[in-house]
Amino acid sequence: MIGKTAVAARLLRYTEKEKAGGTEPRVLYSEGIRCRVPTAEREFAAVRRMHGKQGAKRKVPAKYELPEPGEVATHVRRARPNGRKYWALAAGSAAATHVRREGDGYVDEIQAVHVIVSFGLDEVNPDDPEQVRRAFEFVVTMMTGLFPGVQMKCVGQADSASRAFHVHGVLQAVVVERMEVDGQIWEAGRKMSGALTDIGRLRERADNFIKQRGVEYGVEQKLPSMTKQKAENRSTRDRRMATKGQTSNHDIIRSAFEDSMDDPRSVDLDGFVEVMSENHVTVNLRVSRAGKPGEKHALSYRLDEMKTPVRGTSLGAHYAFDSTIQQLEDNASGQERERRP
Structure with a gap:
């Protein structure tokens, strides 16, 4: 820790x-x-x-909050390739969700x-x-x-x-x-x-x-490697609901993902999206910088009762675009795909 x-x-x-x-x-x-x-x-x-x-001081960092009535959202949460999240001005097709509020004063x-x-x-x-x-x-x-x-x-x-x-x-x-x-x-x-x-x-x-x-x-690491831990980002809510015998929306999507990957039609993205819809999950593919060097792809998932979709990277690396495509390619070639951790 x-x-x-x-x-x-x-x-x-x-x-x-x-x-x-x-x-x-x-x-x-x-x-x-x-x-x-x-x-x-x-x-x-x-x-x-x-x-x-x-005795050095630093400025109180800015906060990002949901807009008050009448305010216009300006920023959106994004994730770097290593999984670290950051706030950025919304641009292109990205819908802003929060406003930035500057910090007041200084702290140690x-x-x-x-x-x-x-x-x-x-x-x-x-x-x-x-x-x-x-x-x-x-x-x-x-x-x-x-x-x-x-x-x-x-x-x-x-x-x-x-x-x-x-x-x-x-x-x-x-x-x-x-x-x-x-x-x-x-x-x-x-x-x-x-x-x-x-x-x-x-x-x-x-x-x-x-x-x-x-x-x-005489020391060995008995915990899963960080690579395996990042494969599934289980939140406090996921864990808390599981201890009560309940299933969070994110875990419902994860289970639907695995079930859909086991369907014979999941050999390409179109087939996978169709099967996921039958499992009551809408899959959205977002392409940024389309047709330009460094073009990026991202998947998000949403149940009907969810107000906003959840990014694949938020669920874990296993559910992100690159991993999903690799699993579909493994299915198409008849190879054993990477299973949910």
Whole structure:
């Protein structure tokens, strides 16, 4: 998991503060990287002062809201190829849905990034000192590799309700030493962002590290890869309704997608659209920059009771245009297509 805070000192103190009523020591291991544990708070502040970041402010970001009566919508939500969403002025055939409201005033810049690496009880027994030690050493090694030019303090604990061993990494938000991550250079003094703080990209890098070094520490990744996780973007609503035995509109569409793909007529897009309509789902193909270099295709889906369609990329990569066409081509050639995750 990953988070950010505008007050590094508070987070640094929190990771070592004993909880009221606790009977066991909260901190099992701690280690500083490019700083010392006892003086991490002052050393973090010194780096910020060195690069002119101490007390830095940033403008409150703009908000995008549904228009009030009489207002005209100007912006629409879009998605980049990597799945990250952003707001843009509506253009062409894209219908605007929101208005942009400028932020008011300034707030403190982020001072620290908080990364938590956790192990299941089946992976690390908190009562086994050797397993705990090796797990902590693994996390420190991994964090050093994932953030090669970052100042941080790592604290290992097992005081949660489940007693699962986990490590808090408090990372200085200002890069300390020049480093390269995912082919991108980060100079000293630059604020962490992008590949360093995006949870999806961080998990991908962590998965790769576990593949390369995990065996040395007896660590393996038991969760699905990020590629498989992105294949289906299940929202909180999807999960909440599922726990109640209900099915969300998005899950109805996903099930209809799979059923339609299994129909013999789904060997091209026209056939697939026809079968989906029989399953009460309207499929819309949107082509932007038609006939020009970089022409883009996107699919969206809508049930009759839905006011607005849902993009295929919002349902997950499995339901996006490229994946849909590949599955149809596999059906046409008699090959086994990629199934729903």
